[in-house]
Amino acid sequence: MEKYQPCFLIPCYNHGSTIAAVVESLNTFSLPCIVVDDGSDHATKQALQELNNHCDVILETLPENSGKGGAVMAGIRKAHQLGYTHVVQIDADGQHDIDALPKLIACSEENPSHLISGQPVYDASVPKSRLYGRYATHIWVWIETLSLSIKDSMCGFRAYPVAKTVAVLDKYRIGQRMDFDIEILVRMYWEGVDIDFVETHVIYPEGGISHFDALWDNVKISWMHTRLFFGMLPRIPKLLARHWRKPVASDKAHWSKRKEQGTVLGIKLMLAIYSLLGRNVFNQILKVVIHYYHFTGKDAKLASEQYLAQIQQYATEHDITLPKSTDSYHHLLSFGHTMLDKLAAWKGDFNNENLTIHGKEHFPKIAESQRGVILIGSHLGNIELCRALARKYSHVKINALVFTEHAERFNTVMKTVNTNSDLNLIQVNTIGPDTAILLQQKIEAGEWVVIVGDRTSISKESRAVWADFLGKPAPFPQGPFLLASVLKAPVYLLFGLRDDSSEKPLFNVYFEPFSDTIILPRKERQQALQNVVQNYADRLQHYTLQAPLQWYNFFNFWTLSDQKDDRK
Numbered sequence: 001m002e003k004y005q006p007c008f009l010i011p012c013y014n015h016g017s018t019i020a021a022v023v024e025s026l027n028t029f030s031l032p033c034i035v036v037d038d039g040s041d042h043a044t045k046q047a048l049q050e051l052n053n054h055c056d057v058i059l060e061t062l063p064e065n066s067g068k069g070g071a072v073m074a075g076i077r078k079a080h081q082l083g084y085t086h087v088v089q090i091d092a093d094g095q096h097d098i099d100a101l102p103k104l105i106a107c108s109e110e111n112p113s114h115l116i117s118g119q120p121v122y123d124a125s126v127p128k129s130r131l132y133g134r135y136a137t138h139i140w141v142w143i144e145t146l147s148l149s150i151k152d153s154m155c156g157f158r159a160y161p162v163a164k165t166v167a168v169l170d171k172y173r174i175g176q177r178m179d180f181d182i183e184i185l186v187r188m189y190w191e192g193v194d195i196d197f198v199e200t201h202v203i204y205p206e207g208g209i210s211h212f213d214a215l216w217d218n219v220k221i222s223w224m225h226t227r228l229f230f231g232m233l234p235r236i237p238k239l240l241a242r243h244w245r246k247p248v249a250s251d252k253a254h255w256s257k258r259k260e261q262g263t264v265l266g267i268k269l270m271l272a273i274y275s276l277l278g279r280n281v282f283n284q285i286l287k288v289v290i291h292y293y294h295f296t297g298k299d300a301k302l303a304s305e306q307y308l309a310q311i312q313q314y315a316t317e318h319d320i321t322l323p324k325s326t327d328s329y330h331h332l333l334s335f336g337h338t339m340l341d342k343l344a345a346w347k348g349d350f351n352n353e354n355l356t357i358h359g360k361e362h363f364p365k366i367a368e369s370q371r372g373v374i375l376i377g378s379h380l381g382n383i384e385l386c387r388a389l390a391r392k393y394s395h396v397k398i399n400a401l402v403f404t405e406h407a408e409r410f411n412t413v414m415k416t417v418n419t420n421s422d423l424n425l426i427q428v429n430t431i432g433p434d435t436a437i438l439l440q441q442k443i444e445a446g447e448w449v450v451i452v453g454d455r456t457s458i459s460k461e462s463r464a465v466w467a468d469f470l471g472k473p474a475p476f477p478q479g480p481f482l483l484a485s486v487l488k489a490p491v492y493l494l495f496g497l498r499d500d501s502s503e504k505p506l507f508n509v510y511f512e513p514f515s516d517t518i519i520l521p522r523k524e525r526q527q528a529l530q531n532v533v534q535n536y537a538d539r540l541q542h543y544t545l546q547a548p549l550q551w552y553n554f555f556n557f558w559t560l561s562d563q564k565d566d567r568k
Helices: 019-025 042-054 068-082 098-110 128-145 162-171 180-190 216-241 264-296 298-317 328-347 360-369 383-392 407-417 433-444 479-487 525-546
Strands: 006-012 033-038 057-062 086-089 115-122 158-161 195-202 355-358 374-377 398-402 423-427 448-452 464-469 472-477 491-498 507-515
Touching: 006 019, 006 068, 006 098, 019 033, 019 042, 033 042, 033 068, 042 057, 057 068, 068 086, 068 162, 068 180, 086 098, 086 162, 098 115, 098 158, 098 195, 115 180, 128 180, 128 216, 128 264, 158 162, 162 180, 180 195, 180 216, 216 264, 264 298, 264 328, 298 328, 298 525, 328 383, 328 491, 360 507, 374 479, 383 491, 398 433, 433 448, 433 479, 448 479, 464 525, 472 525, 479 525, 491 525, 507 525
Parallel strands: 006 033, 006 086, 033 057, 115 195, 355 507, 374 448, 374 491, 398 423, 398 448
Antiparallel strands: 086 158, 115 158, 464 472, 491 507
């Protein structure tokens, strides 16, 4: 492995009053320092020459001003020529926190193939216009990289791996002014370079020198983002591949062991694309993404094909006509559209024009009882549309019972999307007495409780009830139905299906009574439970046949996993 040999790099343009102090602050690190004179004025040239005479400084002089980016590129090429492996870039105006340097350099030495960047922590001196402008750029960078891994794209406090950076500089024509810091990060990411961040305090000194031209630099940055966006489009498969380099899960792994493709970062990225570019552009990008995922996502594709083969066999045997495009690609594409629908629902973008609620005649009866109800949903369609009920009927408070370990993070993201959300996520690992007591209190308060009925327990998978579903026995969880029996509350079913025949988002929300009270007599408990679960499976089957591509259980639904032991 090549020996780690770093040097400092300081681009300087008319910073004669601050450059000496910045260089002096670096003396304790005992590293060579390349200072690039970017066509500075006479006073700064004198300061630099004096600095060169008394310090271990390598002075690189450019005949005329080329911009900050041009100066940094010249310094990186000089370091490459001199044999240094890494350059640590420091601004000449004293903005950067020297106390963060040891961590930046240590991180660079530990990960020599990575680009290490500062992640600014600002004090009150930062101009608000500059601060808010950075966030707009961050969103564009997330879109251009299809990732949120670049936490800040404008900080000039960085450690560059020299050889990889020079390769990128040779391959692309990169902006030479204030657009450089942003573009080089995106281009480096495109070329497979990982980018890590360390926090650094950044100050804006009173009377400090800034060469940012509010008009022309913003024009250059806007043009740069336009070029990067269109440059990103053909790179979508390659960029997405960075997220999906993971071992293939066992076909018989429990559903809870299969990591969701939609991570919190992914959800934020989807939201950014949707918010900035609109639904039509999002849908075009989505098609490209799903084509690639359909090619590489072996687990989801296999599960989809198993499910579609089963429903097609059932439809043939019962003379049922399914949609023409009932294949795994369109199944995954439908899932992508539903992910967007979830975000739109949480943002509050759907109104009465987008929704048709079937079964609203049952609401007055529920309101009169002044008690809550249990809603049993599924992974068919978009259960998040239950938010529409909460908005339309303001007196309704909805609680969703969720079992995945990602629930808290997902809840955090959704609260970020819409802080006025009326849907409360309750995370549990098992349904025990404490859960029942909590939910009983909510039912007594007139609140609604939503729970899905089509995924086996994550801790007691063997406690499943087998019911016929699409012509084949499948394991259903007993927990939701036992819980409903204990709570002695009315039970309703909820399904939210997208109308795929419509160009604009249209949904049918089905709200139907299932049981006034689920009763499971002790002597006939198992048979009664079997009947209840089969009734649920029948209704789930009914709606699944209406929208077969909106079934999103991407695992082998008709088998139990190879999970060896249920947790105690």
